Amino acid sequence: xxxxxxxxxxxxxxxxxxxxxxxxxxxxxxxxxxxxxxxxxxxxxxxxxxxxxxxxxxxxxxxxxxxxxxxxxxxxxxxxxxxxxxxxxxxxxxxxxxxxxxxxxxxxxxxxxxxxxxxxxxxxxxxxxxxxxxxxxxxxxxxxxxxxxxxxxxxxxxxxxxxxxxxxxxxxxxxxxxxxxxxxxxxxxxxxxxxxxxxxxxxxxxxxxxxxxxxxxxxxxxxxxxxxxxxxxxxxxxxxxxxxxxxxxxxxxxxxxxxxxxxxxxxxxxxxxxxxxxxxxxxxxxxxxxxxxxx
Numbered sequence: 001x002x003x004x005x006x007x008x009x010x011x012x013x014x015x016x017x018x019x020x021x022x023x024x025x026x027x028x029x030x031x032x033x034x035x036x037x038x039x040x041x042x043x044x045x046x047x048x049x050x051x052x053x054x055x056x057x058x059x060x061x062x063x064x065x066x067x068x069x070x071x072x073x074x075x076x077x078x079x080x081x082x083x084x085x086x087x088x089x090x091x092x093x094x095x096x097x098x099x100x101x102x103x104x105x106x107x108x109x110x111x112x113x114x115x116x117x118x119x120x121x122x123x124x125x126x127x128x129x130x131x132x133x134x135x136x137x138x139x140x141x142x143x144x145x146x147x148x149x150x151x152x153x154x155x156x157x158x159x160x161x162x163x164x165x166x167x168x169x170x171x172x173x174x175x176x177x178x179x180x181x182x183x184x185x186x187x188x189x190x191x192x193x194x195x196x197x198x199x200x201x202x203x204x205x206x207x208x209x210x211x212x213x214x215x216x217x218x219x220x221x222x223x224x225x226x227x228x229x230x231x232x233x234x235x236x237x238x239x240x241x242x243x244x245x246x247x248x249x250x251x252x253x254x255x256x257x258x259x260x261x262x263x264x265x266x267x268x269x270x271x272x273x274x275x276x277x278x279x280x281x282x283x284x285x286x287x288x289x290x291x292x293x294x295x
Contacts, residue, residue: 003045003105010047012088015079023071023106025049029063039063043074043090044244045106052076054092057268062095071098071106106164116167117150119198123174131246136194138236139201148204153214160290161214166203169286173199176282186273192275195253199279202229202254226266230254253279 022043032039032055039054039062042253052074054062055115066072072142075094081087110116124140127133140146154160154169154251177196181189205228206220219228230251252273258265271277 003102009043009045009050010046012050012078013086015077015088017076018078018090019073019075021071021101021105022050022052022074023230024066024068027063027068028065029059039092041066041092044108046104046108048108051089052092053089066095067097071101072096073098073261110164110168112160113150113164113167116164116171119171120167120174123193123197127190127194129194129246131191131240131242132194132250134240135233135237135242135246135250136197138240139198145182145201145204151206151209152204153209154200154203154287160287163209166200169290170197170200172286172290173279173282176285177278180278180282184278185280187274191249191253195250195257195275195279196282198229198233198250199254199257199283200225200229201232202226205232224266226255226258226268230268247254249273251277252276256280257283259284 003020007018022045024041025044026042028040029037029039035058036055039059041052041054043050043052073096074090074092076090079091081089121140124133124136127136136293140153150167151163152166153162154218155164160169161168174193174196177192178189181187181192202225206217206223206225208215208217212262233251234247237250252269252271253276255268256271256294257279258267260270261267267280271280
């Protein structure tokens with residue numbers, strides 16, 4: 001059953017019947033306000049993800065049958081909810097495991113990858129601080145690092161969870177930080193932008209994503225991307241003979257970019273300089289707004 005152009009998630013613009021194929025990323029049993037169970041799925045095709053929900057007496061039976069990371073033939077109704085919100089989900093009627101499908105229909109790829117790459121490279125060229133520019137150039141002229149960076153996801157499921165998501169997320173954070181630096185003229189723009197570019201580099205080592213399914217690997221589970229990224233950065237700066245002040249400031253941005261330690265989001269230290277505070281909020285804004293737009 002080949003997918004029709006109108007049946008890709010990003011093309012949904014009206015309530016209607018649909019018979020098409022979707023990859024099931026995640027399954028859950030949720031409860032309504034009246035405490036009745038319903039089945040909630042995250043469905044995916046190459047254009048994005050959408051919630052699929054089933055309300056009937058067989059939700060537990062359906063839950064047991066459904067396999068994550070498999071493509072299913074789906075019968076249901078696209079519905080706009082809340083009304084007039086231009087936000088859609090699928091009210092599921094029937095799901096059958098698909099025998100034939102085109103794998104490329106279900107692997108999310110970023111649009112305009114070249115423009116994203118050019119934006120990042122041009123931003124590096126704009127850096128005036130010689131040490132920071134040397135660090136960034138050394139990273140992105142490294143073919144192995146560069147190739148990993150442009151295809152890595154930014155997360156398993158929380159935000160930018162697709163191949164190339166790290167590049168998109170990084171550029172969003174960079175753009176937000178550029179705006180912040182125009183508002184607060186005393187902020188160290190080069191330090192802030194450099195931190196924005198490098199803040200998630202540890203994620204090139206923390207996910208397995210050879211298929212359409214993104215999984216956190218042992219490094220991601222036991223070490224986390226903040227620690228890994230800071231280690232990668234420290235090793236690079238030691239090779240380049242970078243000054244101690246630049247080392248400390250840049251590593252501080254990476255170690256604190258998830259906000260205060262008390263939040264429990266993984267920071268090793270609290271943000272203690274304006275650039276670190278700005279980076280944390282830019283990162284958080286990119287992640288939360290992006291996710292809210294996906295669903």
